Amino acid sequence: HDKWEIDPSELTLLEELGSGQFGVVRRGKWRAKIEVAIKMMKEGTMSEDDFIDEAKVMTKLQHQNLVQLYGVCTKHRPIFIVTEYLKHGSLLMYLRKHETTLTGNYGMLLDTCIQVCKGMSYLERHNYIHRDLAARNCLVGVENVVKVADFGLARYVLDDEYTSSGGAKFPIKWAPPEVLHYTRFSSKSDVWAYGVLMWEVFTCGKMPYGRLKNAEVVERVQRGIVLERPPRCPEKIYAVMQMCWAHNADDRPSFRGLKEELKLLELD
Numbered sequence: 001h002d003k004w005e006i007d008p009s010e011l012t013l014l015e016e017l018g019s020g021q022f023g024v025v026r027r028g029k030w031r032a033k034i035e036v037a038i039k040m041m042k043e044g045t046m047s048e049d050d051f052i053d054e055a056k057v058m059t060k061l062q063h064q065n066l067v068q069l070y071g072v073c074t075k076h077r078p079i080f081i082v083t084e085y086l087k088h089g090s091l092l093m094y095l096r097k098h099e100t101t102l103t104g105n106y107g108m109l110l111d112t113c114i115q116v117c118k119g120m121s122y123l124e125r126h127n128y129i130h131r132d133l134a135a136r137n138c139l140v141g142v143e144n145v146v147k148v149a150d151f152g153l154a155r156y157v158l159d160d161e162y163t164s165s166g167g168a169k170f171p172i173k174w175a176p177p178e179v180l181h182y183t184r185f186s187s188k189s190d191v192w193a194y195g196v197l198m199w200e201v202f203t204c205g206k207m208p209y210g211r212l213k214n215a216e217v218v219e220r221v222q223r224g225i226v227l228e229r230p231p232r233c234p235e236k237i238y239a240v241m242q243m244c245w246a247h248n249a250d251d252r253p254s255f256r257g258l259k260e261e262l263k264l265l266e267l268d
């Protein structure tokens, strides 16, 4: 009996939460009382067999700042991916919705960044690369808990518009030079994306590089031009973002190092 295989008869499907990259996601209950989110994978959007193999590994990644994968229903189509549920939805929407109360609340904004860093530091320790870290792929739960979602799933997307760096859906604005040129993903490319996520947090959800076209962003990143300091963002916090945007991946800090840097800022 595969522990990560969930019996669909133990699931109750409730309201729709949105339709992500892979199709509809609904809130639900598992064994009557556990609140879950259920991704119902649209046919042809994901390389399912590869994902099902990986699912057993993903269920073992457990950390308070990672959205927990409870299991999968693979005995029927569409397959279901069952995860923990966070009631406030995506961090990006949360930042935009609460901009007035969050602006200038550096303690809150810094705490948000530290929580994401802790989740990413755990993935780094387990040699697990997210490949699409951004505020839109983090979730907010009760008591301002923030968790990293959908880590590693990018590997199973079948849509070339998303997977190829020339595609319209490729997350260019969160990609470092080595990903733009060679699609070379690593924990250090996740660190670059984390710097952009910090910028998203300290601008309360602005779009990085505004309305610049992808080609213009690629050109700037190649020339070493990085995002400007968000208005009223403390210099010391912007300095950490700039460390994440070192052109050479080896010159960027690890998430472990970032965690120490950010904790020092918390003392200021």
Ligand SMILES: Cn1cc(-c2ccnc(-n3ncc4cc(C(C)(C)C)cc(F)c4c3=O)c2CO)cc(Nc2ccncn2)c1=O
Binding pocket: 017, 018, 019, 020, 021, 022, 024, 025, 037, 039, 067, 083, 084, 085, 086, 087, 088, 089, 090, 132, 136, 137, 139, 149, 150, 153, 154, 157
């Ligand atoms: C666990 N979870 C997931 C979601 C939720 C809903 C719809 N789409 C998604 N998304 N969003 C993004 C997404 C991205 C990917 C990449 C491979 C990284 C490109 C792969 C996905 F599979 C998803 C997905 O499923 C999510 C994120 O997985 C919403 C929750 N919560 C709420 C609460 C209130 N309102 C709305 N959502 C929640 O708790």
